[in-house]
Amino acid sequence: MNKNKPQLLFIILFVGTVILISGCQNKPENKPVSTDGYNLVMIVADTLRADVLECYGGEAKTPNICGLAKQGTLFVNNYSTAPVTWMSSLSIFTGNYSNLYYDTKIGRPASGPFEGLMDKRVDSLPGIYDILLRSHYKVQSSEKLLAESLTEKGYKVMHDNENLLAEKLNQLQGFEKLKSYDNLKKSKIAEIEALTGIKNISSGYENFYSFLDNLLSNEKVNFFTLKWMLDPHTEYSPPQKFLTDFDVDFNQLTREPNFYSEDFGMILKHYIEDINLNNYEQNYVKWLYLKEVESVDERVGYAIKALEENNLLDKTFIVFTSDHGEAFGEHQNIYFHGRTLYNEQVQVPLIISGPGILKDNIITSRVSLVDLMPTLAELLGVDSFKDVDGKSYLPLLYGEEDDEERVQYLELWLTQTVSGIIENNFKLIKFANKDSELYDLERDSQELSNIASSNPELVEQLEKKLLEHDREIEIRRQEIYY
Incomplete structure (x- = not known):
């Protein structure tokens, strides 16, 4: 193919x-x-x-x-x-x-893929519903x-x-x-x-x-x-x-x-x-x-x-x-x-x-x-x-x-270790346990060439925007739950 x-x-x-x-x-x-x-x-x-x-x-x-x-x-x-x-x-x-x-105060799952679910022996959709509902x-x-x-x-x-x-x-x-x-x-x-x-x-x-x-x-x-x-x-x-x-x-x-x-x-x-x-x-x-x-x-x-x-x-x-x-x-x-x-x-x-x-x-x-x-x-x-x-x-x-x-923001709940941002054809994927990756989507739509090491200032700029976005979400979340 x-x-x-x-x-x-x-x-x-x-x-x-x-x-x-x-x-x-x-x-x-x-x-x-x-x-x-x-x-x-x-x-x-x-x-x-x-x-x-x-x-x-x-x-x-x-x-x-x-x-x-x-x-x-x-x-x-x-x-x-x-x-x-x-x-x-x-x-x-x-x-x-x-x-x-x-609601981050109600039992965030473990960091690995599906670990929070597997630890609770969740092997069916009803079990997943239970965790999601308790997490608001x-x-x-x-x-x-x-x-x-x-x-x-x-x-x-x-x-x-x-x-x-x-x-x-x-x-x-x-x-x-x-x-x-x-x-x-x-x-x-x-x-x-x-x-x-x-x-x-x-x-x-x-x-x-x-x-x-x-x-x-x-x-x-x-x-x-x-x-x-x-x-x-x-x-x-x-x-x-x-x-x-x-x-x-x-x-x-x-x-x-x-x-x-x-x-x-x-x-x-x-x-x-x-x-x-x-x-x-x-x-x-x-x-x-x-x-x-x-x-x-x-x-x-x-x-x-x-x-x-x-x-x-x-x-x-x-x-x-x-x-x-x-x-x-x-x-x-x-x-x-x-x-x-x-x-x-x-x-x-x-x-x-x-x-x-x-x-x-x-x-x-x-x-x-x-x-x-x-x-x-x-x-x-x-x-x-x-x-x-x-x-x-x-x-x-x-x-x-x-x-x-x-600006497009990307979220990933299952791991709580990955987030992303897309701005002006550049896409940053931020990881909690390794360096961020950066891709030029206009030239590399399949994301095969990580250009983060050659663009440290852009990486820092996008990571900062991602952090600001997370903080804004947290402020609004507080208004909902607390």
Whole structure:
């Protein structure tokens, strides 16, 4: 697999007509005077790194996701705030960095990866929930999130969520839950299949029916619907119909096939010790992941079809993104997510389409998931998210200049030993137990050349900013808890 593709060139070739935001003054003629009366659909694909999508220069066949980019705006450099779900989803829903919600006086985990969890013999999600909840790692009920604000405006606000962490940690307050597949009548299931073309070929597809039913049913009231898909998160077990372009040589696999695709123990084992995969195994695991991504793309196509069938596509803003990426041995023999802040774990796709938003539009400015809700709030005329960490980038969607000075901060809770900052194309990763690393993302997007030793002043400057950010978070945290 080619790891050295010039990704921006691929993006430009795919999308076609490119409107560069830097210095661009052109405004779309059809920019709506008001967004009242428009809907919002937000699709989050869990654990989807940006560089595997076709329109980001990747290998996965994703015509539906990238079709959204042709009908809207694609952000080349969108960053998660953290490579783990409960932190990044906190930032998505609140517009704040997640460490704001971490009560440091309630048992900080040990310093090693997952040590705090393993020491307590936590081997299941309920156990992780317990530690997170006792650490106050959740949204405060006093906060008003976008779902609540839109409900007050008369929107019907629903979620079809496969991210159990978001639900347990109070991140979905203000949403109503869509009914499950099991509660849909057979006649309704048949209708959904006839209108969209979906077939129930796996649990991931079964979990999509209620979402499609919602898109097909809403027509007389404005709505905000969230679909959080668990795929392409492990287990890597895409439907069989996607597994046709790779003739697997099982003799080159050193473990049973289920270890790579369905065995969650592979993940837990990896957090305790490194997994050594040969080149063939690396390619095999990555291939399974890419097939999961392609199955996600197919389901996105069904959602677009549902909106078309209900004549809502021209009245709906669509947001497609992810909470964090996934590693496949690019750095330090690390796989999955949650252990580093390199781009493969924190650079995620962001595509926004809808009424008045520029089409075939590529934005190279660096933005963060912490900026998403402030942007959507401003887009829909909601007067909230004013005093949060994130900053709206709405002008970029309409071809206008963005006057904000943007700095991206990166967090990693599992180890409490790594943090990061991105400013002016330079990315600093700060470690507690070794020297910081510095990368020039414009020249070295894969972070292969650490230039810290030749730029000591810049390292010191960025470390100082990172420390100031942490202090500001601590001051605000004190206001929440003490």
